[in-house]
Amino acid sequence: MKYFKLSVAFLASLVLFSCNREEIEGEVEAQAAPIVRLGDEIVGDALAVKFASVPTASEISEIEAQKGVTLQRVFPSTPGKEELEARFGLDRWYEATIEDGSSVEKVAHTLSKVRSVQLVQLESIARKEYEGTVYPESSSDTRATAATFNDPMLINQWNYKNGGSASISKTAMAGADVNVSDVWANLTCGDPSIIVAVVDEGVKHSHPDLQANMWVNSKEVPGNGVDDDGNGYIDDVYGYNFVDNGPITWAIVNAAGDGDSGHGTHCAGTIAAVNNNGKGVCGVAGGSGAGDGCRIMSCQVFSGIRGGSASAGSRAIKYAADMGASIISCSFGYTSAYQSDDAYIRAVGSMEIDAVHYFEACRNNDVLDGNIAIFAAGNEAHDYAHYPGAFYDIISVSAFGPDGLPAYYTNYGPGCNISAPGGEAYHSSGNFKSMILSTLPSELQELGESSSSKGLDYGYMQGTSMACPHVSGVVALALSYAKQLGKKFTRDEFKRMILSSVNDIDQRIGSKASKTYAYGHQELPLAPYYHQMGTGMIDAWRLMMKIEGTPCLTATTGKSQYIDISSVFGTASVSLTYLDVKVPQATIDALGLQKITGTTSGKYVPVPEGECYAYVQFGRLYIHPTKTGSGKIYVDAVGGGDHLGGGSNPPGGMKLEQVVSLVAREVDGGNGTGGWL
Amino acid sequence: MMFKRFLIIAVAALALAGCKGHREEPSKAIDVTGEWELTSITTRGASIGGTPIAVYISFTAEKTFELYQMIGEGRYTYFKGTYQLSGESLSGTYESGKPWGSVYTVAMEGDQMTLTTNGGSETDTYRKTTIPQAVKDNIY
Numbered sequence: 092m093k094y095f096k097l098s099v100a101f102l103a104s105l106v107l108f109s110c111n112r113e114e115i116e117g118e119v120e121a122q123a124a125p126i127v128r129l130g131d132e133i134v135g136d137a138l139a140v141k142f143a144s145v146p147t148a149s150e151i152s153e154i155e156a157q158k159g160v161t162l163q164r165v166f167p168s169t170p171g172k173e174e175l176e177a178r179f180g181l182d183r184w185y186e187a188t189i190e191d192g193s194s195v196e197k198v199a200h201t202l203s204k205v206r207s208v209q210l211v212q213l214e215s216i217a218r219k220e221y222e223g224t225v226y227p228e229s230s231s232d233t234r235a236t237a238a239t240f241n242d243p244m245l246i247n248q249w250n251y252k253n254g255g256s257a258s259i260s261k262t263a264m265a266g267a268d269v270n271v272s273d274v275w276a277n278l279t280c281g282d283p284s285i286i287v288a289v290v291d292e293g294v295k296h297s298h299p300d301l302q303a304n305m306w307v308n309s310k311e312v313p314g315n316g317v318d319d320d321g322n323g324y325i326d327d328v329y330g331y332n333f334v335d336n337g338p339i340t341w342a343i344v345n346a347a348g349d350g351d352s353g354h355g356t357h358c359a360g361t362i363a364a365v366n367n368n369g370k371g372v373c374g375v376a377g378g379s380g381a382g383d384g385c386r387i388m389s390c391q392v393f394s395g396i397r398g399g400s401a402s403a404g405s406r407a408i409k410y411a412a413d414m415g416a417s418i419i420s421c422s423f424g425y426t427s428a429y430q431s432d433d434a435y436i437r438a439v440g441s442m443e444i445d446a447v448h449y450f451e452a453c454r455n456n457d458v459l460d461g462n463i464a465i466f467a468a469g470n471e472a473h474d475y476a477h478y479p480g481a482f483y484d485i486i487s488v489s490a491f492g493p494d495g496l497p498a499y500y501t502n503y504g505p506g507c508n509i510s511a512p513g514g515e516a517y518h519s520s521g522n523f524k525s526m527i528l529s530t531l532p533s534e535l536q537e538l539g540e541s542s543s544s545k546g547l548d549y550g551y552m553q554g555t556s557m558a559c560p561h562v563s564g565v566v567a568l569a570l571s572y573a574k575q576l577g578k579k580f581t582r583d584e585f586k587r588m589i590l591s592s593v594n595d596i597d598q599r600i601g602s603k604a605s606k607t608y609a610y611g612h613q614e615l616p617l618a619p620y621y622h623q624m625g626t627g628m629i630d631a632w633r634l635m636m637k638i639e640g641t642p643c644l645t646a647t648t649g650k651s652q653y654i655d656i657s658s659v660f661g662t663a664s665v666s667l668t669y670l671d672v673k674v675p676q677a678t679i680d681a682l683g684l685q686k687i688t689g690t691t692s693g694k695y696v697p698v699p700e701g702e703c704y705a706y707v708q709f710g711r712l713y714i715h716p717t718k719t720g721s722g723k724i725y726v727d728a729v730g731g732g733d734h735l736g737g738g739s740n741p742p743g744g745m746k747l748e749q750v751v752s753l754v755a756r757e758v759d760g761g762n763g764t765g766g767w768l
Numbered sequence: 769m770m771f772k773r774f775l776i777i778a779v780a781a782l783a784l785a786g787c788k789g790h791r792e793e794p795s796k797a798i799d800v801t802g803e804w805e806l807t808s809i810t811t812r813g814a815s816i817g818g819t820p821i822a823v824y825i826s827f828t829a830e831k832t833f834e835l836y837q838m839i840g841e842g843r844y845t846y847f848k849g850t851y852q853l854s855g856e857s858l859s860g861t862y863e864s865g866k867p868w869g870s871v872y873t874v875a876m877e878g879d880q881m882t883l884t885t886n887g888g889s890e891t892d893t894y895r896k897t898t899i900p901q902a903v904k905d906n907i908y
Contacts, residue, residue, distance in 0.1 A: 601870035601886045618886050621870075647866075758866075767806075767823045767837045767847075768860060768868040768883075 124203040125439045129478040130215030130425025134400050138195055139165060139442050140202050142183040143209040150207060151185075158201050159191035165402050165442065167323040169413045172453075179449040181409065183209070184442050186402050212442055217392070217399040217423040219291070219354045220467035220477070221554030222500060222516070225531065226523040227547040239275045240367040240380070244549060247528050248372060249493050250361075250512035250561065254718075255757075260493045260515075260525040262607070265648070266594065266719035266756040267495030269511060269561050271375055271631040273681050273721040274568060278635050280366060280379040282571035285456060286386045287362050287376070287418045287563050288330070288411030290404065292355030293339040294389035295532040296329040298548060300371040301356070304363045304378065305329050306386035308414065314338075322413065330389030333407045334398040342534035343395035350395040353531040357552050358422050359387045360530030361560040362567065371549050372529055375564025375631070376571065385567040388416050392423070399423065405446035412450040412462065417570055419450060420563035422467045422556035424477030433483045443479045451582060458573040461582030463589075465563045467555035469502035474619065476506030486586065489624050490514070490558035492608075493525050495599050495757075497620040499608045501555055509590055509625040511561035514553035515608065526551035562589070565631045573638045580638075592634035593627030594645075598758045600624070632721035636752045641723070643752040646682070646716050653711035659749050660728060664710030668734070670727040670746070672712075674704040678722025682755045685715035716755035724751045798874050800827045800853060804881060804894035824899045827851060833860060836903050844907045858883065 124140075140162075146154075151162050165184040168176060176182045189198050195213060203211045228244065245251070247259075252272040255265030286306050296305045310320035311328050318325045325337075332339050344350035359374075366373045367380025378384025390407035392398050404423070411419050436444060447464045455462055466480025468489045480487030490501040490513020497503060498515040514526035531550045566589060573580065580588070600621050605614040636643040642659045646652060657664040674684065684704040705714045705724055712724070729735055729744040736743030806823035822844070824836040835847040851860035858872045872883035879896040 602867040604871060604886070621886055649864075767835060768825070768833075768870075768872075 123200075124205075124208045124210050126199050126203055126211045126213065127436070127439050127441055128213035128215055129401070129436075129441060129443070130217070130427045132216040132218075132426070133195065134214040134216060135195055137186055137188045137400075137402070138199055138202070138214055139212040139402060140185050140187055140205075140208050141180060141210040141212070141440065141442070141445075142185065142207050144207070145177075145182050146185070146207060154202075154205060158187075158198065158205070159193060160187040160189055160198060160202070162187050165405060166409050166446070167406075169322065169409075172413060175449060175452060179445045179452065180440070181445060181449055184405075184445070186214075210439055212401065214401040214442075215425045215427075217401070217404060218426055219352070219393060219399075219554075219556055220422050220424055220470050220559070221352070221354060221552050221556035222470060223352070224516075225352055225357075225535075225550050225552055226516075226526065227531070227550040228523075228528055239272055240373055241369050242364075242366060242371060242373045243369070244372045244528060247524050249524070250514070250527055251373065251375070253493055258522075258524065260522070262494040263525070264493070264495040264599070264757055266758075267491060267493055267512070267628070269375065269565055269629055269631050270594070270633070270719075270721060270754065271565070271568070274572075274631045274635055275366070275379070276681075277677060277722075279568060279572040279575055281363065281376040281383055281385040281568060282574055283378075283383060283386055284574070285376070285418075285567050285570045286388050286414075286416045287420055287567050288388040288390045288407075288414075288416035289355055289359045289362065289560070290390045290392055290407050290411065290419050290421045291358055291423065292351050292353070292393045293332060293341040293391040294330070294359040294387060295341045295353075295356045295530075295534075296339065296387075296389060298356060298360075298530050298532065300364045300368070300530050300548065301359055301387065303365045303368070303382065304374070304384040304387055306388040306415075324410070327410075327414075330391065331407070331410055332391040332394060333403040333410070334391060334394035339389050339391050340394055341532045344535060345396060351393070351532070351535065352552075353535055353550070354393070354422065354552070354556060355389065355391065356532050357527075357529045357550070358420060358556060358560040359389070360549075361527065361557065362420060362564040363387050364530050374529075375561060376567035385564075385571060388414065390419075401442055405442045408443070408446040408450050408464075412453040412455070415455045416450075417456045417459070417462050418563050418566055419447075419462070419464045420560050421465065421480070422554070422559045424467055424469050424480055426469070426471060426477065433481075436478075436482065441479075444482055444485075447479060447482075447485055456570055456574065458570050458578065459580055459582050459585055463566055463582065463586065465559055465566065467559040468507045470500045470554050470556075471502060472500055473502045474504040474623070476502050476504070481506030486562065486589065487625075488555060488558045488562050490553075490555045491596065491624070491628060494606065495596065495628070496603070496606050496617065497596075497600065497615075497624055498553070499613070499615050500553070501558075501624075503620050503623040507623065507625045509562060509593065509629050510596055510627065511558035511565075511629050513555050513558035514551065516551075516553055523551040526553040527557040529557075562629055565589075565629055565634060568631055569634045569638060572635050576638065578638055588634060588637045589629070590626045592630050592637055593625075594630050594633075594754070594756055595758050596624050596627045597622055630754065632752070632754055641750050641752045643754060644712070646714060646753050646755045648683075648716050648719055648755050648757050652715070653713050654753075655710065656707065656712050656726070656751065657710055659726070659751055660710065660747065664728075667710065667747075668729040668732075668744075669707045670729060670735075671725075672703070672705050672707055672727075673725040675723065675725075678724060678753070679704055681720035681722040682714075682753060683717035683720070685717055687713070687715065712751065714753070716753070719755050719757065721752065721754045724753060725749070726751055798853065798856060798876055800851075800858065800874060800876075800881060801829050802827060802896055803899045805897040805899075806892060807880075807895050808893045822903075824897070824903055825894065826899060836899065836907065844903055846907045 253268040364374035366377035376385035469477035492515030731744035849862040870885040
């Protein structure tokens with residue numbers, strides 16, 4: 092359950108309201124509408140109201156004349172979507188712009204007393220959930236790697252395949268990643284029909300490592316100043332700028348150096364930078380280089396020092412729904428020292444939550460009966476997630492560093508559903524490789540501490556903002572793979588699959604009292620994070636296995652082990668006769684399986700004669716992985732007897748051919764390989 | 769008024785008794801040596817469900833431990849390693865070099881020992897026992 096401290100301010104406003112009621116006794120007969128806010132900072136000259144029913148033009152005119160506001164519908168209606176808009180109340184949200192200079196609080200109270208108003212919402216201003224500093228990457232490392240793709244900077248993207256290298260961080264842990272490289276090599280790299288909307292700063296759609304994976308609205312003629320497709324937005328070719336109501340921008344910086352940071356372009360690169368193009372970085376769902384990457388739609392809600400309003404964000408989310416996005420990646424949230432409980436928000440509603448629910452109810456792919464929204468959990472090291480992601484049915488992402496432990500800034504606790512790599516600077520002085528490397532707009536004048544950074548297309552950032560697009564990318568890959576296999580799921584079923592496709596994070600958290608950061612000068616106590624980082628570290632391979640329906644077991648690297656396979660063959664697995672265990676070369680390579688020879692002694696059962704990489708006896712799979720990775724093993728057994736049927740008497744059993752998937756990690760797997768303590 | 773006076777006297781008496789008890793019974797150092805059987809699990813996280821669990825642990829004075837566990841049905845899995853006890857804080861390392869899943873806070877009461885995980889989300893209770901030979905013989 093997600094819960095938060097009840098707003099002192101909100102209580103105060105209720106008290107204020109109850110005082111006012113007496114004064115306006117003759118004017119108001121109906122109960123005043125609730126006033127809701129989700130964050131600390133609010134827009135000063137506008138607020139939103141939700142009517143109990145769709146208001147008439149005369150009602151609107153009357154309120155405008157009497158209350159000193161201009162009312163404008165927040166969500167433009169989309170032909171064919173009217174019923175869905177009505178179901179989620181999007182046709183009843185209006186933005187009230189204050190015309191007479193009154194305070195927003197005063198106008199809120201005034202509007203709350205209008206009989207036809209169901210809810211008044213103070214428009215919170217969202218903040219990008221990143222640490223605020225960008226460090227450029229100028230190298231074009233071309234060292235040979237065993238990586239799947241030829242992108243030269245992939246070697247520094249530990250977030251995809253973390254080998255535990257000290258060049259990333261002295262405390263890096265192999266396997267603290269999203270486990271995507273084996274998915275790329277064996278299963279899928281993306282699908283262009285799966286569109287991810289980056290609700291953020293504008294994405295530099297002309298970026299050399301993004302351009303080929305940008306969604307393009309083919310019905311819109313670029314730059315002709317006409318709304319060619321009649322969707323209410325002019326020249327929305329790659330998305331739309333909901334702050335300035337115009338073309339997408341990504342490099343607006345004022346004289347003081349404040350403004351765009353490249354945040355949207357960075358998040359977009361993590362989701363779907365073009366893979367295998369010989370340039371820069373890779374994206375989780377960036378394709379194989381054959382034009383098969385998932386597509387990025389830019390829904391701009393921050394512009395320079397402006398933006399982040401609830402109405403702009405809500406409009407952007409509806410746009411994403413109406414224009415075909417299957418996922419919204421929202422690396423923002425409302426900083427808040429107070430507010431609220433889910434039950435209260437469920438009861439009274441909010442504009443953003445209505446927009447997200449509308450988005451999730453739309454169906455924009457062949458796999459799900461809806462769409463998926465992903466939010467960042469927040470960067471204040473609060474023990475709860477920020478809204479809107481904190482809401483109970485929205486996925487909110489916390490961040491871990493290359494050490495597989497909570498990043499020092501991440502929010503955790505109630506509302507945080509899952510964790511992903513967010514990066515963490517300060518593991519060692521002058522080394523930013525422990526952060527997340529992705530695409531950036533080269534136009535930005537000021538990039539971090541470097542004066543020579545202008546013109547660079549790549550750089551490092553950190554935050555739950557960076558964790559969020561990892562989950563978005565993995566979900567995009569998963570939808571691509573499900574489409575490839577012709578599988579269909581409900582949206583809620585898919586959410587459960589996402590949240591349960593994880594590697595353990597608590598074993599490491601629980602085993603250490605604290606971790607070191609800030610160049611070794613600060614200790615972060617870990618006890619508060621135990622069982623508070625959502626369900627664990629997202630694992631792309633595991634999610635693909637869930638889509639396939641292949642059971643996935645966990646092995647521990649660096650030791651010989653027996654893994655209980657009763658979850659695959661049932662409780663009779665101990666007594667079954669096993670005919671064969673096939674280990675493909677790809678699995679041997681991915682897990683670095685050690686060859687088994689000779690016979691072990693003592694308590695363990697003997698190894699079969701000859702050499703092998705895995706065998707099964709007494710319902711246990713014996714293996715010895717030497718590195719983190721993922722792969723499949725094929726096990727044949729006899730069901731119903733000790734030999735196969737179909738031959739001479741006596742009758743024999745049926746052949747059971749089972750595929751078993753393995754994920755090798757440094758922590759104990761929990762399949763009988765780990766001790767109780 | 770009468771009741772108030774009684775209350776003050778009672779509180780004072782309790783406070784005195786508390787002081788006296790504290791002086792006469794200094795806290796003893798925790799000693800976990802011996803053989804233990806898991807008797808109950810209190811967890812705030814995921815439920816163990818209906819899976820039968822049997823765990824026996826032996827802590828020696830030489831700071832080594834042996835662990836026999838059966839989760840589900842079948843035979844016991846055997847582990848061993850070393851442990852450290854610092855005040856109420858119990859930590860350990862398996863023979864493989866892997867640390868325990870948590871550092872535990874130990875509390876003793878009679879022949880009962882409770883181990884609470886770092887963060888307090890799970891408390892396991894053990895009772896002093898002699899590990900049956902049948903357990904030691906029934907291992908993988």
